[in-house]
Amino acid sequence: KAGVTQTPRYLIKTRGQQVTLSCSPISGHRSVSWYQQTPGQGLQFLFEYFSETQRNKGNFPGRFSGRQFSNSRSEMNVSTLELGDSALYLCASSFGLAGARTQETQYFGPGTRLLVL
Amino acid sequence: KQEVTQIPAALSVPEGENLVLNCSFTDSAIYNLQWFRQDPGKGLTSLLLIQSSQREQTSGRLNASLDKSSGRSTLYIAASQPGDSATYLCAALNAGGTSYGKLTFGQGTILTVHP
Numbered sequence: 001k002a003g004v005t006q007t008p009r010y011l012i013k014t015r016g017q018q019v020t021l022s023c024s025p026i027s028g029h030r031s032v033s034w035y036q037q038t039p040g041q042g043l044q045f046l047f048e049y050f051s052e053t054q055r056n057k058g059n060f061p062g063r064f065s066g067r068q069f070s071n072s073r074s075e076m077n078v079s080t081l082e083l084g085d086s087a088l089y090l091c092a093s094s095f096g097l098a099g100a101r102t103q104e105t106q107y108f109g110p111g112t113r114l115l116v117l
Numbered sequence: 118k119q120e121v122t123q124i125p126a127a128l129s130v131p132e133g134e135n136l137v138l139n140c141s142f143t144d145s146a147i148y149n150l151q152w153f154r155q156d157p158g159k160g161l162t163s164l165l166l167i168q169s170s171q172r173e174q175t176s177g178r179l180n181a182s183l184d185k186s187s188g189r190s191t192l193y194i195a196a197s198q199p200g201d202s203a204t205y206l207c208a209a210l211n212a213g214g215t216s217y218g219k220l221t222f223g224q225g226t227i228l229t230v231h232p
Contacts, residue, residue, distance in 0.1 A: 004160075033218035042225070043206070048218025055217040090160055096218070101210060102148045102168045106220065108161040 002027065004093050004109035012115045018079040021112045023091035025072050031096025032074040033106060034066060037088040049074055050096045078114075086116045119144045119211050123223035130197055130230055138192040138226045140207035145185045148210040151220065152181050152192050155204045164205075165192070169212070197230045204228070 005024045013019050025032050034046040045058040049068035066076040072093075078085055092106035120143045130136055142150070149168050153161040165174045167183040167190065174181050180193040190207055204227050208220040 031218055033220075035220075043208075043220075043222040045219045045221070050217065056215060056219050058219065088158075092161075092218075094218070098217075101216065102170075103166065105151055105163045105166045106218070107163065108153075110160045111158075113158070 004091060004107055006089075006091055006109040006112050008112060009110065010113050010115075012117065013081050014117050015081055015083060017081050018077060019081060019114060020075055020077045021089055021091075021114075023074045023076075023093075023109060025074070025091075025093030026107055029093035029095055029107075030072050031094045032068060032072065033092045033094075034074070034076050035090045035092070036060075037090060037111070038086075043090070046076065048096075081116045083116050086114060088113050119147075119209055119221040121207060121209055121221050121223040123205075123207060123226050125226060126224065127227040128229070130228075132197060132199060132230055132232050134197050134230075135193070135195050136197055136228070138194070138205050138207075138228070140190040140192070140223055142188045142190075142209045142221075144209075144211060145188055146212045147185070148212050148216065150181075150183050150190045151208045151210070152179075152190075153206045153208065155206060155225070157203075161206065194228075197228075199230050199232055202228055202230050 031050045033048040048056040068074045088111045090111045092108045152164040165181040178195040204225040206225045208222045
């Protein structure tokens with residue numbers, strides 16, 4: 001069974017540009033969560049999508065947005081990039097059923113490393 | 118607001134030692150507590166998940182315990198090997214309707230096992 005895939009793996013952008021990152025979950029998984037990882041702040045939750053609906057959102061500015069498609073693939077977009085957006089962006093997938101939250105883990109992709117110059 | 122803390126921040130041990138990594142959390146209303154491993158520049162690999170009603174879980178040389186009342190979890194690694202060198206992260210999934218997909222992570226423990 002294929003794991004979570006993320007594209008691209010590396011990205012270099014300049015301040016003010018926008019970027020779109022893609023995540024393909026494990027087959028059958030309907031929940032996709034996104035996280036930002038930086039040396040200073042560690043891993044921080046961005047948002048979660050399930051069946052094309054955003055169910056949860058972290059404390060990030062509106063420049064960070066996402067969406068999910070009918071095949072469960074998800075994209076996140078960052079507009080007007082700032083230097084501080086340089087990070088490893090990780091997505092994770094799971095079945096996402098509300099009644100299974102106690103025992104269900106998330107499976108992480110390899111991440112997209114974004115460098116903003 | 119859930120806060121997760123891991124001690125120590127870094128640990129260096131000789132091969133063969135048994136070791137304990139610590140994780141504490143401030144809000145005991147959790148669905149589960151998870152331990153992950155992250156190799157440099159890579160994503161996270163799930164090691165163990167302890168449900169809120171459980172006290173411990175074991176997988177091979179790994180054993181994780183959970184004490185919700187004191188807000189603590191420990192990861193025990195037996196007979197450490199150089200291949201165990203990585204960053205170990207614990208994460209809590211808070212109970213409640215707004216918890217979908219939101220794991221709260223500690224800052225991690227960087228483990229180095231030298232031959």
